[in-house]
Amino acid sequence: MSKKFFQHASLWLSLGTVLVIGLWPIVTHNALNRETAFTVLSAVALASSLNILLGYTGYVSFGHVVFFGFGGYVGFYTINVLGWNIWMAMLAGGLAAALLAYLLGVAILRLRGAYFALATIGINEAVRAFINNFAPFGGPTGMTLNFKIYKAYGGAMHALQLVFYIMVGLTIIVTILSYWVRTSKFGLGLLAIREDEDAAEVMGVITPSAKNWAFVLSAIIPGMVGAIYFFKNGTIEPGLAFPLRTSIEMIVMIMLGGQGTVLGPILGAAGYETMRDYLLVSPLFKNLQLAISGVLLLLIVLFIPRGLVGWLRQRYPKVRRWLI
Amino acid sequence: MMDALIRSLIDGLLLGFVYGIAAMGLTLIWGVMNVINLSHGSLIALGMFSVYYLFVGLGIHPYIALVLTAVLGLIFGVIIYFIAVHRVINAPELSTLLATYSVNMMILGIGTAIFTTTPRNIPLDLGSIQFGETVVTMTRLIAAVISVGVAVGLFLFLKYTRPGRYIRAVTDNRDAAEIVGVPSAQVLALTFGLGTLLAAVSGGLIATFFPFTILSGETYELKSFVIGVLGGLGNPVGSLFGGLILGLIEGLVPMAMPTTWTPVLEFVLFVLILLVAPNGLFGGEE
Numbered sequence: 001m002s003k004k005f006f007q008h009a010s011l012w013l014s015l016g017t018v019l020v021i022g023l024w025p026i027v028t029h030n031a032l033n034r035e036t037a038f039t040v041l042s043a044v045a046l047a048s049s050l051n052i053l054l055g056y057t058g059y060v061s062f063g064h065v066v067f068f069g070f071g072g073y074v075g076f077y078t079i080n081v082l083g084w085n086i087w088m089a090m091l092a093g094g095l096a097a098a099l100l101a102y103l104l105g106v107a108i109l110r111l112r113g114a115y116f117a118l119a120t121i122g123i124n125e126a127v128r129a130f131i132n133n134f135a136p137f138g139g140p141t142g143m144t145l146n147f148k149i150y151k152a153y154g155g156a157m158h159a160l161q162l163v164f165y166i167m168v169g170l171t172i173i174v175t176i177l178s179y180w181v182r183t184s185k186f187g188l189g190l191l192a193i194r195e196d197e198d199a200a201e202v203m204g205v206i207t208p209s210a211k212n213w214a215f216v217l218s219a220i221i222p223g224m225v226g227a228i229y230f231f232k233n234g235t236i237e238p239g240l241a242f243p244l245r246t247s248i249e250m251i252v253m254i255m256l257g258g259q260g261t262v263l264g265p266i267l268g269a270a271g272y273e274t275m276r277d278y279l280l281v282s283p284l285f286k287n288l289q290l291a292i293s294g295v296l297l298l299l300i301v302l303f304i305p306r307g308l309v310g311w312l313r314q315r316y317p318k319v320r321r322w323l324i
Numbered sequence: 325m326m327d328a329l330i331r332s333l334i335d336g337l338l339l340g341f342v343y344g345i346a347a348m349g350l351t352l353i354w355g356v357m358n359v360i361n362l363s364h365g366s367l368i369a370l371g372m373f374s375v376y377y378l379f380v381g382l383g384i385h386p387y388i389a390l391v392l393t394a395v396l397g398l399i400f401g402v403i404i405y406f407i408a409v410h411r412v413i414n415a416p417e418l419s420t421l422l423a424t425y426s427v428n429m430m431i432l433g434i435g436t437a438i439f440t441t442t443p444r445n446i447p448l449d450l451g452s453i454q455f456g457e458t459v460v461t462m463t464r465l466i467a468a469v470i471s472v473g474v475a476v477g478l479f480l481f482l483k484y485t486r487p488g489r490y491i492r493a494v495t496d497n498r499d500a501a502e503i504v505g506v507p508s509a510q511v512l513a514l515t516f517g518l519g520t521l522l523a524a525v526s527g528g529l530i531a532t533f534f535p536f537t538i539l540s541g542e543t544y545e546l547k548s549f550v551i552g553v554l555g556g557l558g559n560p561v562g563s564l565f566g567g568l569i570l571g572l573i574e575g576l577v578p579m580a581m582p583t584t585w586t587p588v589l590e591f592v593l594f595v596l597i598l599l600v601a602p603n604g605l606f607g608g609e610e
């Protein structure tokens with residue numbers, strides 16, 4: 001069998017996982033399951049996007065939620081004030097996030113290691129503080145959708161259904177994108193940057209432009225997810241849009257599944273969200289959910305830093321051919 | 325107008341000293357072991373609660389409680405180092421960032437369960453004194469004096485004691501220090517303990533004049549980042565000046581525009597300094 005076949009097998013495995021999550025509420029016809037699946041899929045989409053920057057390129061963004069929040073705000077504004085439909089708003093959110101990433105990337109991707117991580121925290125806080133003062137976006141109180149807007153989609157029930165299908169579609173797109181980056185020549189350049197940026201440059205990788213495109217690619221989908229997430233939520237405010245904790249949860253999901261792999265962030269996000277749901281409803285652990293996640297994170301960092309998929313690849317060399 | 329200006333200037337400067345020692349804890353750890361301690365904020369919050377419970381629960385005067393808090397902070401920091409940091413000290417920075425953040429999650433998770441998020445404040449009123457036209461709150465003045473004392477103490481400790489010399493040796497070159505017999509693991513643990521001590525003390529001081537919850541630490545952690553970068557990461561003395569600059573900004577900005585713009589300016593300044601002068605305004609090391 002050719003190498004291509006095995007590589008494709010890995011793509012089908014990843015897409016299959018996403019489809020199982022996406023089809024589960026449709027098959028069971030359960031609105032509650034749909035809400036759960038929506039949360040899991042948005043986590044998968046965010047984690048897989050960040051993985052392009054963190055896993056493939058080796059740049060640790062601690063403020064990646066800024067693209068989710070900014071895309072969410074721009075999308076929300078176009079729906080609420082300009083009266084655009086959800087599709088246009090989603091595009092606007094994605095483009096706004098991509099543009100922000102491009103401009104920021106030019107400036108901060110020169111920083112390496114911990115300095116880059118610090119700068120991303122600073123930018124998230126700066127954008128949050130700015131929007132807190134930005135009157136067109138409602139300042140500290142944010143914005144609330146007029147309920148009538150859902151009428152155009154056949155009522156709130158249908159709007160929720162539609163938003164879920166869009167989410168499934170976005171997650172499929174991000175999976176294919178992640179797989180394409182991982183197996184393309186462009187992605188090979190990113191992996192080289194991760195291993196040794198100076199050596200990559202010597203070998204002919206145009207590092208500033210490669211890094212910048214990786215940053216932009218990792219920002220588009222979070223911007224779109226933000227737009228539909230807040231359309232569904234019906235209200236947006238700075239505290240909801242830019243929580244530092246969500247940025248770090250994305251990293252935890254990637255670490256859990258295995259950074260730098262296509263399947264890893266998908267499994268990590270699904271596993272983390274499932275665990276959190278379980279802890280949140282359990283009366284014993286409800287208050288300690290954050291502490292337990294912390295213990296889990298520490299154990300992964302100390303003992304299995306490669307995550308589940310990375311560990312499998314290391315432990316069973318045979319699976320490396322089809323598990324990326 | 326002039327009175328208000330001087331008053332907010334003085335308030336800002338006094339606060340700046342306290343912020344300065346919080347940032348000193350962060351930048352000491354960064355300078356010696358190249359670890360950005362993301363549990364810094366929750367350690368500041370624990371310092372607040374330590375002073376609060378020693379005072380409200382056991383009736384110990386806040387400034388004596390502060391000494392006990394410092395000792396507890398030192399011990400707790402050493403424990404954190406050996407549990408969470410020691411194993412990944414040589415790993416890529418993502419590992420230490422996440423390891424310290426996991427400690428942060430544990431403290432916040434357990435802290436929220438125990439203390440809830442109801443705001444507390446330490447009922448300590450020492451009055452205020454008048455300098456000509458301006459009135460200065462005593463608790464803030466004492467906090468600033470203690471902060472300067474702690475900073476001087478740290479400087480003397482690093483400069484003249486044997487453990488202090490060890491710390492400076494490990495900062496310069498860990499391998500070379502090990503070769504000449506410096507026990508680097510203990511030195512790193514001590515450094516983490518000192519960083520935690522500074523965080524806890526600054527938290528305890530802030531708690532004597534501001535209300536707080538277990539989640540308050542995040543604000544001060546972010547301020548510590550800004551100050552640390554202003555003064556140069558890894559440059560503890562620079563932190564004190566960085567703290568003063570931040571205090572000045574917080575004192576002066578509200579005169580010109582709504583207070584809510586202060587964080588915007590602070591974080592934009594933070595990112596700009598990272599880009600233009602990553603070693604801080606005063607050079608710093610490397």
